[in-house]
Amino acid sequence: MLVERDMESALLDGALTECASGNGGAVTITGPVGSGKTALLRLVAQRAVDAGFTFLIGKGSRAERDLPMGLMGQVFAGAGLPEDATAEIARLLDSQATTTGTGDGPVAEHPDVRAWRGLTRVLLELADRTPLLIGIDDAHLADTESMQYLLYLLRRIDRARMLIVINESGGLRRSWPMLAAELQSQANSRQLRLNLLSPAGVATALAGHPDLGAVGPTAWHRVSGGNPLLLNALIEDHRVGRPGTPEPAAGEAYAQAVLTCLYRGDESMLPVARGLAVLDGPATPRLLDELVRDICAAPTGGLTAITEVGILADGRFRHPRAAAAVLDAMSPDDRADLHERVAKLLYRNGAPALTVARHKLAARRAGAPWSVPLLHEAAEQALAADDTTVALDCLRLAERGRDGITECVRIQAALLRTSWRLDPATAERYTPSLLKAGLAGELPVMAAAMLVNHLMWFGRPAQAAAVLAAAVDAVDPDDPEAAITLYPVESRFAYVYPELAGQLPCDRIRPPAVALATSTGKLRIQTAAIIDALRHGRITEDAVDDAQAILQQYRIDDHTYDGVLAALEILVAAEHLETAAFWCDSLLTQADERHIPTWSALLSSIRAVISFRQGDMLEAERHASTAMCRVQPGGLGIFVGIPLSVLLLSATRRGQFEKALRLFAVPVPDVMFRTPFGLQYLRARGRFHLARGSYKAAMEDFGTCGELVAKWGGDLPAILPWRTDLAQARLALGLPGEDLVTDQLARLGPANRRTRGITLRVLAAATDPAQRVPILREAVDELQAGGDQTELIEALTELGAAQRALGEHTKARTTHRRAQQVATKHDLNDLVPARPVSHLRAEPAGDSMIEELSDAERRVAALAARGHSNQQIARKLFITVSTVEQHLTRVYRKLRINRRSDLPFSLAGDLRNTA
Secondary structure: OOOHHHHHHHHHHHHHHHHHHOOEEEEEEOOOOOOOOHHHHHHHHHHHHHHOOOOEEEEEHHHOOOOOOOHHHHHHHHOOOOHHHHHHHHHHHHHHHHHHOOOOOOOOOOOOOOHHHHHHHHHHHHHHHOOOEEEEEEHHHHOOOHHHHHHHHOOOOOOOOOOEEEEEOOOOOOOOOOHHHHHHHHHOOOEEEEOOHHHHHHHHHHHHOHOOOOOOHHHHHHHHOHHHHHHHHHHHHHHHHHOOOOOOOOOOOHHHHHHHHHHHHOHHHHHHHHHHHHOOOOHHHHHHHHHOOOOOHHHHHHHHHHHHOOOOOEEEEHHHHHHHHHOOOOOHHHHHHHHHHHHHHHHOOOOOOOHHHHHHHHHOOOOOOOOHHHHHHHHHHHHHOOOOOHHHHHHHHHHHOOHHHHHHHHHHHHHHHHHHHHHHHHHHHHHHHHHHHHHHOOHHHHHHHHHHHHHHHOOOHHHHHHHHHHHHOOOOOHHHHHHHHHHHHHHHHHOOOHHHHOOOOOOHHOOOOOHHHHHHHHHHHHHHHHHHHHHHHOHHHHHHHHHHHHHHHOOOOOOHHHHHHHHHHHHHHHOHHHHOOOOOOOHHHHHHOOOOOOHHHHHHHHHHHHHHHOHHHHHHHHHHHHHHHHHHHHHHHHHHHHHHHHHHHHHHHOOHHHHHHHHHHOOOOOHHHHHHHHHHHHHHHHHHHOOOOOHHHHHHHHHHHHHHHHHHHOOOOOOHHHHHHOOOOOOOHHOHHHHHHHHHHHHOOOOHHHHHHHHHOOOOOOOOHHHHHHHHHHHHHHHHHHOOHHHHHHHHHHHHHHHOOOOOOOHHHHHHHHHHHHHHOOHHHHHHOOOOOOOOOOOOOHHHHHHHHHHHHHHHHHHHHHOHHHHHHHHHHHOOOOHHHHHHHHHHHHHHHHHHHHOHHHHOOOOOOOO
């Protein structure tokens, strides 16, 4: 696309007319590269040729600047002279070259005037035959001798039919000031200045291109700067790339046009553009001067020239593709050198460490003495901005340049901390060297605390305890900072590995009271207090208040996440489930937005526990699965027990036994069973055995939970209700379990309403039928307040069955409708029988008769006794309806009954998927 310039064309047409009448002269066209100078020259040349002119052209080039008469050699090469004249020109040019210099030597200041006279004679003779147009393109790049000769020629053509048109890129300084002065002093000289297009000019240029879609003229002008060359390239890219988008699509054509402007423009433009592209932003004049002054005589002029061309606006590239084009055109070594140079300059000028480090990373060089501490500082800044990937890159580069064991340990400690954010498993590679330093007491306190937490995470409690003891031995007993750093670590260790709590130097790391005066000190002391409350099973109002204070006051980060997680744990243990869900959701949003998978995995695990206790199985499974996707099970260490237990409990409660079996195949570390998370896993396994009718296996798992809790202390029925679990298994075998239930009730606090409701349900199953209704009513009230919708539906179903068994049919129907309403509201319709049970025997069949049932028959009978249809039973147990019918036929025969309504009430309590 040629942007028409009517006024300029008319002026050149006038010059051609005067030249044809014997009035020679010159026209100088200046303007930014790409403004249309060359296109205008070609247009005038075509008109001159049509008018009978002879047209000769030469083009300035950086490659020929050191060659004598390089430009004029091009002009004469196209003269089309007879052989004898051509030979004469060749002789004269050779003579000029011999006079002005040879090879790569310097050019003489006094050329051979005799050669110039001969060359001028040839041109004048040519002009006598036909009018002559000499076009000089990119004169600012021409060799000195050619421009000196043009100055000589201009003084001798006033009466010749010869017109010289010179194109030159404008700038702060003229490339050939003597030539410019001469042209201004001659009457037959004309000056043309081509400016970039205005927004209105761009709109006019685009008027003939309706295929450009919805992109408005303003957008085209904003990206092109009004430069016709860039505008044409953008149009070409847009047609190929994204014709339907509202912004110009800058691609390869635009990138090449940018490079053309820089290579054909003032020699200061390219180094300045490279400097700005590497800086990736505007630069102060001082910084730019320091950066390129060794290779650029006028950095400020170069900046102005690039702006005039339309590539820059306010010191920035108008489009990122322009900067990318400049960088792509550089060799890797040149780019690295420039990045290193920028890094040094920014460092000397006091730029932020992260800004300097980005250039060190681009250069991949860490050799300077100041580089390692700067990269370490930059990593901290990147972590504060949640740019974990950049932090890792900084630390890895620092590791290559570190000098000395102490510095190496510091960097590897930072690498461990940073890698842990993304994947704890990858952080393991830094453990060996840190462990050696930690056991020797050579780690800084924060690094030692972090290493202890990491060793706990991956089930290495003995090493964790040894590092913690070494850290305590190494610090000053009167150092409050060390005390408040190690105090919560000791508390967490004692909670996670209660068997080894006695090996810790507990009495030597108590922080002084003055530590409460600082925000950090108060947080860590509150964290330790909360963890101690969990460990000892003392969920007090003070602990809950501390937990809420932590969640309200602190944003999650590397130093607060332990306190934040402990706060959520205490709220769950206290059964403040709605509050815990609110804060956990908020923290999960933070972790996801900040792209920190390990935090997301931990928080998702806790959120899964909360959802499960609220009776929302689908949400519980979603959060637990998310936790195990954010970090693979192997990377979760002992904490894999949390999401895995929730998935197992949920699968069991929903009757998805095949899914549960697949979950049992997920490897877990053996040491997990020495932690509270292992107890959760054991309980989930016991619930699975109980649901499948393997009552003895269930009793073993629940009994193991009870033994370990008694051994470790910290009995929390709200978290691990092993007594009711064991009672259910015993009742299923016809063994007494009431004492376990009443013991658990006595241990519950007023806030444990969910657990109290579940416990009352089990108590009702162990009570005479006539006494079940009031107990189940109380269970319903507690579960309604506790917020577990699944347990509430189960309790309502059992209450309705108990009421019908006592002949309270109206109340039973009302209770059944209420259960259906709750189930419909929370999408749990599978938990409610399709119709209320018409009759349940008040007295159970004899134990000997029930004992005759197989495990499979007992499971089917239990569900049938609770009012489930054959289809519902088949779906829950993953068997066919025909199999259900066959099992029920055998059950009726063994129990000597005739119909489903005659099933003994005691069977309805045999399959309680309560968790």
